[in-house]
Amino acid sequence: MKSKNIILFFSILLPLLFGGVSGFLTAEAIPGWYVTLNQPSFNPPNWVFGPVWTTLYIVMGISLYKIVLSPPSKGKKTALIAFFFQLVLNFFWSLIFFRWHLIGFALMEIIVMWFSIAFMIYKFKKLNKFAAYINIPYLCWVSFASVLNASYYFLNR
Secondary structure, eight states: OOHHHHHHHHHHHHHHHHHHHHHHHHGGTTTTTGGGOOOTTTTOOOOGGHHHHHHHHHHHHHHHHHHHHSOOTTTTTHHHHHHHHHHHHHHHHIIIISSOOOOOHHHHHHHHHHHHHHHHHHHHHHEEEHHTTTHHHHHHHHHHHHHHHHHHHTTTO
């Protein structure tokens, strides 16, 4: 039982660390460069993003935990690779958009990220339906973020 708690702790900590480091590396761009951009009318207030992303990172961690604890199988390695691939893309999107100001490249990257999340959900479903389905809000949020990214791109070309 104790080892399962340790696995759960690190499964949740990992995505939170990725998100936290990415946020830390891009935070200075929010009050600086970002506020100078033409913003779409449906852009949420900045305070929304922190709680949403924190919740999504915790959900990702819970789903990772369920996959790590799933029985050995042919697709488990692929599912874990898919998880880490989408997490790395998630980390770099913030840097590409906020730190390096490459809105168009960020748009291409977030589309790849969307497909990688969908693939991860597909692979997770074969191992643990709960682990797959709890990531649907994440896919929905990244769908919204993709539209938002595209709007920023077209409004600020």
